[in-house]
Amino acid sequence: MTSSIRLGRIAGIEISVNWTWFLVVILMTWSLAVSVFPHDNPGHSDAAYWLMGLIAALLFFASILLHELGHALQARRDDVAIEGITLWLFGGVARFRGMYRSPGVEFRVAIAGPVVTLVIGGALVALGAAIPLPDVVDGVVTWLGVINLTLLVFNLLPALPLDGGRLLHAVLWRLRGDLMWATRTAGAIGAGFGWLLIGGGTVLFFAGNGFSGLWLVVLGWFLQAAAGAEVQQTTAREALRGRTVRELMVADPVTVPANMTLGRFMDDVAQRTRYTTYPVVDDGHPVGLLTFSCVAERPRARWDGETVRACMLPRERVPVVSPDEDASEALDALTDDPRRALVIDDADRLVGLLSISDVLRAIERSALRRYGNGHTAPA
């Protein structure tokens, strides 16, 4: 996720917050301080309500973080690679690399988060009811408990990408043993649910409940887009299953030396070959990636004074994959800019260049194979 700030690590898992998170904390604090707490716990000062609001909002996100840690720790137990946890506009998200090995793994990872939320919500509500606490503390504790349980119900709706949707996906996958069918079915239900929220939100909006309506529309839009992306991603991974980077890459691409001047590059290399991207090598080792557009954007007068090294994207900023890596794993590396990866072998030699279009072409070809020439295509 772009524009996120790293907070640190918990149990080795990287935690970051997206800028939209600050927006939600502010909105939530405000709404709690001016409306929820004055209504539920009357008779306190404005300062007390603002403090309650801020503490409750932060603790709310702490409980979401625990929920995501539940997913992540179970994932680690099941050998799923974890990229990290990000808090953002719609709560939290635990990011994993690659696909779930089996429906069992998917089910266990998906259920772990809701179990954490159930424990937190249940414990807080019980605490608020059983022990006489000062009113302001009780207000925060009870609200936190109730909001966690409310969230749990929403979270368990059987709509991808919600946890309930993931559980449904795992069950469907187990029942028929057909990953694609399970993904399309769970994805369609998720998208349908997203549209339902958009419809409901629109009605609320015009019925005079502007803010809630708008929020539901945004949430619904996010859900249906995420459900669609999930189906697309799984289709792509299935198409790439069993194929390696070596099969899809362009082998032995035209390279340029790092100390060549941009003028010579334009005259000798670019004129002759006309690619958009060139791997850069130095002393036989790959050191970066030069794009034709980067050179073309520089003033012509500077071409003879500057080298390729000054213009290239250094290797640290370019995805690097191994030739024997799974092509579907490499797809993850190509979703950010630049949509190209250097293919480098164990001896640190450049063996190829892999672009997102190479991968997409392979996916398309696989789809064509599966559906034949169109006469047998399913409706």
Ligand SMILES: [Zn+2]
């Ligand atoms: Zn979850």
